Amino acid sequence: VGNEPVDVNTVKLNQKIGIERDLISDWMIIEGGKLIGGYTIRAIREGIPANEQPAFDQSIGLYIDEGVDYFKINRDTPEGAILSLEEAYSNKDIDAAIDCKDFYEEARNMLGGINIELDEEIIEKTADILKLSFIKSIEEHGFPDFTQIKNAFPERQKVSETNWIITEICWYPDNGKSFQQLNTYKSSNGWKVLGPVSTKPGDGDQQKD
Numbered sequence: 001v002g003n004e005p006v007d008v009n010t011v012k013l014n015q016k017i018g019i020e021r022d023l024i025s026d027w028m029i030i031e032g033g034k035l036i037g038g039y040t041i042r043a044i045r046e047g048i049p050a051n052e053q054p055a056f057d058q059s060i061g062l063y064i065d066e067g068v069d070y071f072k073i074n075r076d077t078p079e080g081a082i083l084s085l086e087e088a089y090s091n092k093d094i095d096a097a098i099d100c101k102d103f104y105e106e107a108r109n110m111l112g113g114i115n116i117e118l119d120e121e122i123i124e125k126t127a128d129i130l131k132l133s134f135i136k137s138i139e140e141h142g143f144p145d146f147t148q149i150k151n152a153f154p155e156r157q158k159v160s161e162t163n164w165i166i167t168e169i170c171w172y173p174d175n176g177k178s179f180q181q182l183n184t185y186k187s188s189n190g191w192k193v194l195g196p197v198s199t200k201p202g203d204g205d206q207q208k209d
Contacts, residue, residue: 035062071153075100075190078164079153082182085193086146094138101134102192103127105185109163109194130195148173162186165197 004013011017028038035041041060048056071079073087081100088096107126111118155167163185170178183194 030062075192078156078166078184078186078191079168081184081191081193082153082166082168083151086144086149086151089143090145090147092143094135097138097143098131098134100193101131102185102187102194103131103134105187105192106130106183106194109183109185146170157181159183 002014005011026038026040028041029036041062045053045056071077071083073080073083075081075084085097085100088094088100104123104127107123107130108118110130111123111126116122150171152169153166154169157165157167159165163183166182166184168180168182170180172178181197183197185192185194
């Protein structure tokens with residue numbers, strides 16, 4: 001509690017108040033007048049006609065966009081795995097980047113959409129090809145640089161307990177914006193990033209790989 005309570009006797013100044021994590025249904029941070037998190041507010045806003053949304057933003061005194069998120073850069077979550085891969089890119093660390101991927105699962109996922117009988121040999125050969133292609137692309141085109149990029153993960157789509165599709169939006173220093181959906185997989189070593197599902201740039205958006 002950062003302010004002296006007025007007409008409230010159940011808490012005191014400087015008292016720490018907390019609740020169990022399982023009871024948290026939403027969170028929000030106001031940073032420079034910009035809303036971070038606040039998914040309940042966003043849901044309310046989405047139900048308002050587009051031409052009335054600026055007035056809604058002004059009425060609550062906040063700038064609301066897709067929402068820059070904060071996830072720990074680790075493989076405890078699908079989003080954290082994506083951030084880990086992007087950090088490896090920015091650090092130009094090919095080994096760390098490969099460690100964030102699961103080429104076997106990516107091959108199995110990709111081949112699952114083809115009407116052929118799968119066996120271990122086909123999956124493993126495809127995984128090897130995907131890995132070599134990944135390395136070759138970096139060697140030829142260099143590492144993507146995510147150091148100046150802000151991103152948000154506005155949507156999760158559950159395919160199975162171990163497979164989630166994560167929507168990522170990136171904002172670039174040149175005001176470009178990209179949209180991508182990434183397959184992620186929960187392995188025994190944490191979440192891994194598979195290949196992109198699709199891209200859906202909006203009108204006027206700048207698509208970047």
